[in-house]
Amino acid sequence: MFGFSRAQLISLVILIAVVIAAPFFVYPIVAMQVMCYALFALGTNLLMGSVGLLSLGQAAYFGLGGYTAGYLVQSLGLTPEIGIVAGGLAGGLLGAVFGWLAIRRQDIYFAMITLALAQIVYFGAVQLTGFTGGENGIQGIPRSALFGLFPLANDHAIYALVAVVFLIGVVFVHRVIHSPFGQVVRAVRDNEPRMVSLGYRPASYKRIMFILAAVLAGIAGGLKAMVMGIQTLSDVGIATSGLVVLMVLLGGIGTIFGPIVGALIVIAMQYYLAPFGAWVIVIQGGIFVICVLVFRRGIVGELAYRLKSPL
Amino acid sequence: MNEAVTEAVLETSGLTKRFSGFTAVDNVSLSVKAGSIHALIGPNGAGKTTCFNLLTKFLQPSAGKITYRGDDITHLKPADVARRGMVRSFQISAVFGHMTALENVRIALQRERGASFDFWRSDRRLQRFNDRARALLEDVGLGPFADTMAAELSYGRKRALEIATTLALDPPLLLLDEPTAGMTEQDVARIVDLIKRLRQGRTILMVEHNLSVVAGLSDRITVLTRGRVLAEGNYETVSRDPAVITAYLGSDHA
Structure with missing residues (x-):
């Protein structure tokens, strides 16, 4: 159905059930945070898993999305859906410019350029206090009514919004991978010179994927700003860029559900290990090392390998 | 032969490629006639594949000019060359x-x-x-x-698949880089048959090591050694050329 394999369809049903049940068992804010990061990681995985490009600067689009949404809703009094859509557009526009610059390079050089460009955005965020609030960030973003009609002040109301956007994101990412475009990207990854000899211009396809990843990051950032009511510098910093890469690798690079599981584990660790203070990062590092040593395919990747079915 | 057949589809003049002090292709002038099968042969390191990469723009020439159907394509990108109908295969089977x-x-x-x-x-x-x-x-x-x-797929079938993929573009000019390299006798025979069928309505330029393949197929052969054109003509002319015999064919033809 919809081009999902059997195992993927079962996983999707389980995912939907978990998304519906979660707010009755865990703190809704944590569950929403997981979904925002999962959406961010899904986009990042389009780049890492499908194109095979490691970006170390995805936080730039995530952060810009958050700032854009926060600014529009708080300072201009616009409704949340406009903020979130604008966040996605802002991320996509920045992705179009940065992608155009970065796609000229490969491998480690690509990673370094994305990192450098994201650092520019970070320092921009520190300086442009009128837009970003600088060190203070944007505080107290109001949860105004969706479309001006449905109030989101209640945690369960905004949860429904986040859940719907997230699930649409999952289906969208699956569609991109299983589209005529996705087929071309897979072939480029398999044998780029051969694609060139068939008249393809691989850079165009990589740029589109880069933009799609940036749009998803921007939407995720905007959504997160709405949920938390706050947008800070840490969302645009290098640590966040690293975190999303960690989520993708932990969950399973190149899988549909891996980034979601990765986001769940990383955010759950941050939340439940919070009493350990600075040790969270050490524990995270330890888990990452174990993951790389024991199951390189990531959790979902390993599962898919055992089941011999894409997940 | 009529006019249409003798017209050149692909021409090079003074084509040269230098790699920091080493000249891999040296002042090569080729003329591939429409509808013909043209073979590029030569010993290892003669510059055949470099020449091929220059023609398909996977490498930029240091000097010289390439024209395809009268248009100067010297500075085009490889994907654009392919879009104009000049499609190549690779020496190492290129499948996905x-x-x-x-x-x-x-x-x-x-x-x-x-x-x-x-x-x-x-x-x-x-x-x-x-x-x-x-x-x-x-x-x-x-x-x-x-x-x-x-x-x-087996090696021979991968090569066949590569050719099928290339043919999907229905290219008027097909460039085959050692289509029978590393193949078994049966696979070679199958590919030779295929190439014979393919030539209908198109021009083929091939780099080839296997002389029996070249003998049976080519209308014209260009022999390269050390990046230079040593001889050119049909199989009979080239195979009797003393310079070619010493440089390439070796003792079994002497």
Whole structure:
């Protein structure tokens, strides 16, 4: 159905059930945070898993999305859906410019350029206090009514919004991978010179994927700003860029559900290990090392390998 | 021969490629006639593959000019050369290993038919290319392997798949880089038959090591050694040329 394999369809049903049940068992804010990061990681995985490009600067689009949404809703009094859509557009526009610059390079050089460009955005965020609030960030973003009609002040109301956007994101990412475009990207990854000899211009396809990843990051950032009511510098910093890469690798690079599981584990660790203070990062590092040593395919990747079915 | 047949499709003049002090291709002037099978032969390191990479723009020449159907293509990008109808194969079989044979051929059909950028559509949309792709696979004897992953095909079949993929573009000028390299006798015979059928309505330029293949197929042969043209002509002329015999054919023809 919809081009999902059997195992993927079962996983999707389980995912939907978990998304519906979660707010009755865990703190809704944590569950929403997981979904925002999962959406961010899904986009990042389009780049890492499908194109095979490691970006170390995805936080730039995530952060810009958050700032854009926060600014529009708080300072201009616009409704949340406009903020979130604008966040996605802002991320996509920045992705179009940065992608155009970065796609000229490969491998480690690509990673370094994305990192450098994201650092520019970070320092921009520190300086442009009128837009970003600088060190203070944007505080107290109001949860105004969706479309001006449905109030989101209640945690369960905004949860429904986040859940719907997230699930649409999952289906969208699956569609991109299983589209005529996705087929071309897979072939480029398999044998780029051969694609060139068939008249393809691989850079165009990589740029589109880069933009799609940036749009998803921007939407995720905007959504997160709405949920938390706050947008800070840490969302645009290098640590966040690293975190999303960690989520993708932990969950399973190149899988549909891996980034979601990765986001769940990383955010759950941050939340439940919070009493350990600075040790969270050490524990995270330890888990990452174990993951790389024991199951390189990531959790979902390993599962898919055992089941011999894409997940 | 009539006018149309003698017209040159691809021409080079003074084509040169230097790699930091080493001249791999030295002042090569080629003229590939429309409708012919032209072979480029020479011992290892003669510059055949470099020459091929220059023609298809995978390498930029240091000097010289390349014209295709009268247009100067010296500074075009490789993808643009392909779009003009000059499509190459590779010496090391170039298939998409993680895709089925059918998908391999389909990828070549996708671009021209405008189904390569739509990321919002289902890939079921590609099924309308299946009939054409199957016919092409059938053509090279790969009909029963349509759903096999390309990586799992035998070497000879991979080469056949590569040719089927190339043919999907229906290129007027086909450049084959050692189409029979590393093949068994039977596979060679099959590829030779295939090339004979392919020549209908197109021009073929091939780099080849296997002399018996060249003898049976080519209308014209250019012999390269150390990056230079040593001799040119049909098989009889070239194979009797004393310079060619010493440089390339060796003792068994002496």
